[in-house]
Amino acid sequence: MDIFGSFALLLALLAAVYAFIGGIAGIVTRRASLTKSARNAGMAVFGLVTLAVASLEYFFFTDNFSMAYVAEHSNHALPLFYKFAALWSGQEGSLLFWSWLLSIYAFSALFLNRKKSPELMPFVGVILAGVQTFFLILNNFVATPFAVLASANSSGVFHLARLSEGNGLNPLLQYPEMVIHPPMLYLGYTGFTIPFAFGLAALLGRYPGEKWIHITRRWTMVAWCFQSIGIMLGAHWAYAVLGWGGYWSWDPVENASLLPWITGTAFLHSVMMQEKRGMMKVWNIWLVFVTFMLSILGTLLTRSGVISSVHAFAQSGIGTWFVSFLGIILAVCFWAWWQNRDYLRSDNQLDSLVSRESSFLFNNLVLLAACFAVLWGTLFPVLSEWFTRSKISVGPPFFNKVNVPIALFLLLLTGVGPLLAWRKTSFDALRRNFAWPLAGGVISGAIAFASGFREVYALICLILSVFVALTIFAEFFRGARVIAARDHTNILSAVGDLTMRNTRRYGGYVVHFGMVLVFIGIAGSAFNKDVQMDMAPGQSLAIGPYTILCQNFDQVANDNYQSERATLEVFRNGHSEMMLYPQRRFYLSSQVTETMVAVQSSALRDLYVVYAGRNPDTQKPVIHAYLNPLVKWIWFGGIVVVLGTILAMLPNRRAALVLKPVRDPAWVGGGAAAAPSGVAIPRVESHD
Amino acid sequence: MKARTKFLVGSGIIVATLCLLAYVGFTQSKTYYHTISELPTLQAAALHQRMRVSGNVRAGSISHRDGGVDFVLEEQNKTLPVRYVGRDPLPDTFKDGAQALVEGNLTGDGSFQAEQVQAKCASKYQASPTGAAGAAQPGQTMNAAGTANKS
Numbered sequence: 130m131d132i133f134g135s136f137a138l139l140l141a142l143l144a145a146v147y148a149f150i151g152g153i154a155g156i157v158t159r160r161a162s163l164t165k166s167a168r169n170a171g172m173a174v175f176g177l178v179t180l181a182v183a184s185l186e187y188f189f190f191t192d193n194f195s196m197a198y199v200a201e202h203s204n205h206a207l208p209l210f211y212k213f214a215a216l217w218s219g220q221e222g223s224l225l226f227w228s229w230l231l232s233i234y235a236f237s238a239l240f241l242n243r244k245k246s247p248e249l250m251p252f253v254g255v256i257l258a259g260v261q262t263f264f265l266i267l268n269n270f271v272a273t274p275f276a277v278l279a280s281a282n283s284s285g286v287f288h289l290a291r292l293s294e295g296n297g298l299n300p301l302l303q304y305p306e307m308v309i310h311p312p313m314l315y316l317g318y319t320g321f322t323i324p325f326a327f328g329l330a331a332l333l334g335r336y337p338g339e340k341w342i343h344i345t346r347r348w349t350m351v352a353w354c355f356q357s358i359g360i361m362l363g364a365h366w367a368y369a370v371l372g373w374g375g376y377w378s379w380d381p382v383e384n385a386s387l388l389p390w391i392t393g394t395a396f397l398h399s400v401m402m403q404e405k406r407g408m409m410k411v412w413n414i415w416l417v418f419v420t421f422m423l424s425i426l427g428t429l430l431t432r433s434g435v436i437s438s439v440h441a442f443a444q445s446g447i448g449t450w451f452v453s454f455l456g457i458i459l460a461v462c463f464w465a466w467w468q469n470r471d472y473l474r475s476d477n478q479l480d481s482l483v484s485r486e487s488s489f490l491f492n493n494l495v496l497l498a499a500c501f502a503v504l505w506g507t508l509f510p511v512l513s514e515w516f517t518r519s520k521i522s523v524g525p526p527f528f529n530k531v532n533v534p535i536a537l538f539l540l541l542l543t544g545v546g547p548l549l550a551w552r553k554t555s556f557d558a559l560r561r562n563f564a565w566p567l568a569g570g571v572i573s574g575a576i577a578f579a580s581g582f583r584e585v586y587a588l589i590c591l592i593l594s595v596f597v598a599l600t601i602f603a604e605f606f607r608g609a610r611v612i613a614a615r616d617h618t619n620i621l622s623a624v625g626d627l628t629m630r631n632t633r634r635y636g637g638y639v640v641h642f643g644m645v646l647v648f649i650g651i652a653g654s655a656f657n658k659d660v661q662m663d664m665a666p667g668q669s670l671a672i673g674p675y676t677i678l679c680q681n682f683d684q685v686a687n688d689n690y691q692s693e694r695a696t697l698e699v700f701r702n703g704h705s706e707m708m709l710y711p712q713r714r715f716y717l718s719s720q721v722t723e724t725m726v727a728v729q730s731s732a733l734r735d736l737y738v739v740y741a742g743r744n745p746d747t748q749k750p751v752i753h754a755y756l757n758p759l760v761k762w763i764w765f766g767g768i769v770v771v772l773g774t775i776l777a778m779l780p781n782r783r784a785a786l787v788l789k790p791v792r793d794p795a796w797v798g799g800g801a802a803a804a805p806s807g808v809a810i811p812r813v814e815s816h817d
Numbered sequence: 818m819k820a821r822t823k824f825l826v827g828s829g830i831i832v833a834t835l836c837l838l839a840y841v842g843f844t845q846s847k848t849y850y851h852t853i854s855e856l857p858t859l860q861a862a863a864l865h866q867r868m869r870v871s872g873n874v875r876a877g878s879i880s881h882r883d884g885g886v887d888f889v890l891e892e893q894n895k896t897l898p899v900r901y902v903g904r905d906p907l908p909d910t911f912k913d914g915a916q917a918l919v920e921g922n923l924t925g926d927g928s929f930q931a932e933q934v935q936a937k938c939a940s941k942y943q944a945s946p947t948g949a950a951g952a953a954q955p956g957q958t959m960n961a962a963g964t965a966n967k968s
Binding site for chain 2: 478479480481482484487490491494495498502505510519520521522523524525526527528529530531534535538661713721722741742743744751753
């Protein structure tokens, strides 16, 4: 069976190489049959890599410990669920997993577009095959997951060795979310390959028109959606499992996942400038390129251990391969752009500073600044070692100093941008759209200040959040009121109707609203508290409104782990509210101890309790309690962001009948200025 | 003023502010990596920087005393006495022979005062087949047993 798997991988590489070379030959010779066979080879890669993945999963499920990868990452007692997930728990398997997800994307892109865009698709196929070839070379020759354990006997003849038991899965990964988090993040990373392929293909083929930009935008949204889910799950996993009370520590691997997400976000916004006004073409194509390169860089940082991190379990020479690959991509992109730079000439100029265009420009400027700062801070140990010979790392203060103001500025733009008109916005329109939301924000800020809030950033965040949320509600309300009046329906069904007529726009608002919730949750961290104490049964500690009484310490055991457990009763105002059971688990097969955090979560605050070990001097158990306000808003906001993205990807429902002209003076008149709120009802956009 | 010029001026202000913030954050949080053998060669000014030093925990050197933990890090026969004064309990992976990364400052007497300690278990993948030497199976392209014997 190991031969079967590695043979499938080898064939997959051959198919990818054929799709690459045959595809180029097809473009050069203009022979349709050649192009078609190259495309079929590209699609066949998917089937072959699938066989290899199935073969490796088979070894996990049958506990075949003669396979090095299985022996290293699994054991008999491991639950089936985790045996399945063990596929991506190490270097070789996760690279195979990368290739597999990429092959799924590539297959989908080639299959869905097989009868469309005959001038564009051959280029797309070649680029996808090129990227696949690189990863399949790694799978076949650099990090093969199908290595077997073998040993030589006295006469020097090798025979297969089989371990009686495997090393077991890293306990940090034995958590339900860890089964979903890596696939989501990888679907994000690999997903950015498709927009890259379409963007580069359009440039190389000088594809006429803007259709490619619609395709690229769609696929970017798919990848962005998965990347968002992956980042959120990663943050939640860090919060729920690592036991340090936080969800984001500016760890290199966290940063790596953020980078393509930031540039992807920038692209999803600035692409509208190209669709509506024919501007920023060079910028957009480079955003697509850079996003892809950053996702490759992210894979490099995760996989190579170039920068030490809690995640960088992989120390290997694979970095050189990735750096070379990045160099090749950069060279190809630069060459393609230089050759075809006249193709990207802008159609329009910026007309006014108070316009939609300008808000997008500022949005992109600060997103790129954030991306650059995060990249710089992450790579600083490597860069400083190259240039000054001393290795210097920067910590969270660096990242927070730069990114918090950027984030707040972006939050402001989230409220302002969508309501500004294209080209130029009049003062009247500004007043009409922003007076009430702004008043709402300022009033809530004043109330917070009066009740004793003094954290500047948290206060600004609150004002902006209320402002943005109100602008979004106002947008839905304005549109829905008209539909409700016309169709004599209630306002809620009118909101649904409105949303489905322009999913992209109203889905976008939902995403913005989700981000507002995330921001509120993050701002809550300004008010975090924590208390650490050695506790014996009968002792108690006080944190915020809670008193935690230690009742007992005991031990629990099963086949997989032994656990020390604290039984804590939580009181509030003298009433018993709940029991918490933080644990420390010792996993038998991997001989590793892990913390199991006990969290009591409510909309207002999380009570997060960690059994931190025993005090070596007193042998008393140490309990570390955190009170983290509003954390739940982050997870809930993340869900809203994802739902909004899915909504924005749905096709628009066409209006069934021709609309009467609208006579509501509130948003008719004012010419172009009223456009953002007014013309939404009839279907004005006709993309995709 | 043209819109383009205004935009450029606005961008300039934003970028300048961010650079300033980045610089402040950088000076507040920069941490130097040094190896134990480098420490005696450092200039006087460099001795007061915040730094990270890594090494292996010498077997038997861990001793708990009120308010702190003393241990000795070693790397290529060079040693560094460390006193941990942080508040959090030490990680479970911190034991004799573990690879540890300490963050803090050098003190006047040449020992190290650590506020943070990270540790990686030194012998995570010790299990290996009896007598396994490691070789590739015919038809395999990669070294095989090496992966399981990694320590």
